[in-house]
Amino acid sequence: MKTATKVRSIASALVKNAGKRVRFASGKVAPFEQVKQHLKGRLAAGDWTPGALMPSEAELVAQFGVSRMTVNRALRELQLEGLIDRVQGVGTFAAQLNRVSSSLTIRDIHEEILARGHTHHATVHLVKDEVATATVAQRLGVIAGSRVFHTLIVHHENGVPLQCEDRYVNPECAPDYLSVDFTQVTPTHYLLDVAPLWEAHFSVEAGLPSAREAKLLGLKQTDPCLIVSRRTTNRGVPITQARLTHPAGRYQIEGAYKP
Amino acid sequence: MKTATKVRSIASALVKNAGKRVRFASGKVAPFEQVKQHLKGRLAAGDWTPGALMPSEAELVAQFGVSRMTVNRALRELQLEGLIDRVQGVGTFAAQLNRVSSSLTIRDIHEEILARGHTHHATVHLVKDEVATATVAQRLGVIAGSRVFHTLIVHHENGVPLQCEDRYVNPECAPDYLSVDFTQVTPTHYLLDVAPLWEAHFSVEAGLPSAREAKLLGLKQTDPCLIVSRRTTNRGVPITQARLTHPAGRYQIEGAYKP
DNA sequence: TGCATCAACTTGTCTAGACAAGTATAGTTC
DNA sequence: GAACTATACTTGTCTAGACAAGTTGATGCA
Numbered sequence: 201m202k203t204a205t206k207v208r209s210i211a212s213a214l215v216k217n218a219g220k221r222v223r224f225a226s227g228k229v230a231p232f233e234q235v236k237q238h239l240k241g242r243l244a245a246g247d248w249t250p251g252a253l254m255p256s257e258a259e260l261v262a263q264f265g266v267s268r269m270t271v272n273r274a275l276r277e278l279q280l281e282g283l284i285d286r287v288q289g290v291g292t293f294a295a296q297l298n299r300v301s302s303s304l305t306i307r308d309i310h311e312e313i314l315a316r317g318h319t320h321h322a323t324v325h326l327v328k329d330e331v332a333t334a335t336v337a338q339r340l341g342v343i344a345g346s347r348v349f350h351t352l353i354v355h356h357e358n359g360v361p362l363q364c365e366d367r368y369v370n371p372e373c374a375p376d377y378l379s380v381d382f383t384q385v386t387p388t389h390y391l392l393d394v395a396p397l398w399e400a401h402f403s404v405e406a407g408l409p410s411a412r413e414a415k416l417l418g419l420k421q422t423d424p425c426l427i428v429s430r431r432t433t434n435r436g437v438p439i440t441q442a443r444l445t446h447p448a449g450r451y452q453i454e455g456a457y458k459p
Numbered sequence: 460m461k462t463a464t465k466v467r468s469i470a471s472a473l474v475k476n477a478g479k480r481v482r483f484a485s486g487k488v489a490p491f492e493q494v495k496q497h498l499k500g501r502l503a504a505g506d507w508t509p510g511a512l513m514p515s516e517a518e519l520v521a522q523f524g525v526s527r528m529t530v531n532r533a534l535r536e537l538q539l540e541g542l543i544d545r546v547q548g549v550g551t552f553a554a555q556l557n558r559v560s561s562s563l564t565i566r567d568i569h570e571e572i573l574a575r576g577h578t579h580h581a582t583v584h585l586v587k588d589e590v591a592t593a594t595v596a597q598r599l600g601v602i603a604g605s606r607v608f609h610t611l612i613v614h615h616e617n618g619v620p621l622q623c624e625d626r627y628v629n630p631e632c633a634p635d636y637l638s639v640d641f642t643q644v645t646p647t648h649y650l651l652d653v654a655p656l657w658e659a660h661f662s663v664e665a666g667l668p669s670a671r672e673a674k675l676l677g678l679k680q681t682d683p684c685l686i687v688s689r690r691t692t693n694r695g696v697p698i699t700q701a702r703l704t705h706p707a708g709r710y711q712i713e714g715a716y717k718p
Numbered sequence: 719t720g721c722a723t724c725a726a727c728t729t730g731t732c733t734a735g736a737c738a739a740g741t742a743t744a745g746t747t748c
Numbered sequence: 749g750a751a752c753t754a755t756a757c758t759t760g761t762c763t764a765g766a767c768a769a770g771t772t773g774a775t776g777c778a
Contacts, residue, residue: 230761256728267763269528272730280539288729289770393505405711406665406685424683424707426665448683452664489731515758526733531760547759548740721778728771734764741758748751 231266235274238264243283248294254284256291308388309365309444313357321359324382325416326352332368340368341431341438349377351387354416361417362450364409367442373434387440395434402430404453413445424448490525494533497523502542507553513543515550567647568624568703572616580618583641584675585611591627599627600690600697608636610646613675620676621709623668626701632693646699654693661689663712672704683707
């Protein structure tokens with residue numbers, strides 16, 4: 201029992217598991233799931249106006265004949281989904297607004313291309329130790345004049361340029377960043393290793409490439425691009441800021457929302 | 460105790476609650492949270508390579524001296540966050556890939572503009588009962604030749620066109636859709652009322668506007684746009700499909716990721 | 719009136735044990 | 749060797765009860 205790090209061949213198990221999203225598929229539904237679905241249905245039907253007081257855990261226990269832990273789990277998950285608000289000592293309330301929060305997966309470009317069954321290679325166009333200008337310093341979140349690492353890398357899918365990655369890195373967080381071979385490992389992958397716990401803010405917009413980006417991506421400067429800007433921090437300490445430019449038509453972000 | 464629908468003034472309670480995100484802030488941390496953070500830290504430190512077998516619940520119970528329910532909650536939440544995979548009958552495994560799933564909120568354009576303190580108005584350019592062409596039918600998910608409702612609305616922020624909303628709606632789900640006054644209520648808001656429980660798939664890309672979109676948004680056809688395509692269904696039944704075109708520079712999607 | 723106190727109610731969490739269900743392996747039988 | 753079986757282990761879930769902590773409203777007192 202001490203072989204905690206033993207790596208089994210679990211591929212088959214995980215594949216089997218993938219098709220098992222709905223447990224108790226054959227009629228049986230777990231009680232906590234029943235409570236959850238019942239409340240979800242009534243919320244959807246408008247039984248409680250936003251902000252209205254909903255039944256307490258004790259009332260639901262009596263109504264469904266299950267234990268409080270079961271009701272509690274149902275309510276906790278509904279709260280996580282943003283459908284209800286709970287206040288200790290007060291009660292449970294229907295959520296104020298129907299906010300729709302979508303889950304969107306941003307993957308390492310290398311893994312993403314490989315997952316499509318295509319080949320990935322990167323060309324490195326700049327690896328430099330710079331002094332931050334005011335603009336760069338503000339975007340990364342360090343003080344102007346600090347040392348920053350700067351890389352400019354183009355990622356290709358099947359030989360076609362797909363992403364121009366213009367990245368600044370805080371030397372404090374990744375002192376050996378400049379010595380990484382970026383044709384072998386992506387900056388994202390390396391930084392995830394060095395500083396694995398981080399928060400990120402990002403924005404997605406359409407725009408035109410800079411002259412250099414256009415040249416590296418094989419575009420005209422009037423060709424539209426999808427531009428993702430991402431800034432990541434670790435407990436408030438800035439790690440990296442990246443501008444990822446993708447030619448329109450070659451790349452799109454996908455996502456899904458499930459209630 | 461029977462006044463389940465009584466609406467209390469809970470504004471103050473919810474405001475207080477908002478600042479209470481971290482419970483046990485003063486030193487005390489709930490045991491399940493301790494187990495969670497411990498495993499998170501070791502995962503981040505690379506104690507288990509992706510796919511490696513992690514300690515079983517029983518081992519963690521012995522190690523931390525807590526009950527199995529407590530360990531189970533910690534593991535369940537880690538699974539929800541995508542950090543581990545669990546297979547009944549087999550064990551718990553470190554997740555295969557470090558997917559970074561960002562939470563991205565797509566709000567009703569009306570609410571979004573009002574939240575910025577700006578004025579919103581909509582101009583309606585098309586409200587029509589059509590027969591679905593093959594392309595439209597495929598995008599919406601109905602069979603070609605079906606009746607579909609089609610609206611084309613431009614949303615303005617402070618008088619400037621911000622979004623061209625080209626939408627198809629399944630008449631089965633919203634038979635009265637065409638009689639709605641879209642200068643008063645947005646299609647999103649109306650459809651949320653009619654069919655509140657839905658799943659959505661969306662994609663975000665850069666591209667060029669169609670001739671009509673360019674005209675409605677006051678753009679040249681060579682001006683880049685951010686285009687969001689969204690298709691929503693209710694338990695597999697297609698509700699609506701929308702193409703939301705935003706002029707580059709006037710709109711961006713923002714999001715954040717927290718571990 | 720104003721203030722302190724207390725009881726009733728709420729949610730938040732933990733426990734120890736139980737049973738169900740899925741998987742893997744060693745052993746047994748054919 | 750192949751097929752079956754028993755067993756040990758895993759996760760998934762539920763229960764009944766307990767205590768902590770927060771809120772609310774009534775009560776009593778100055």
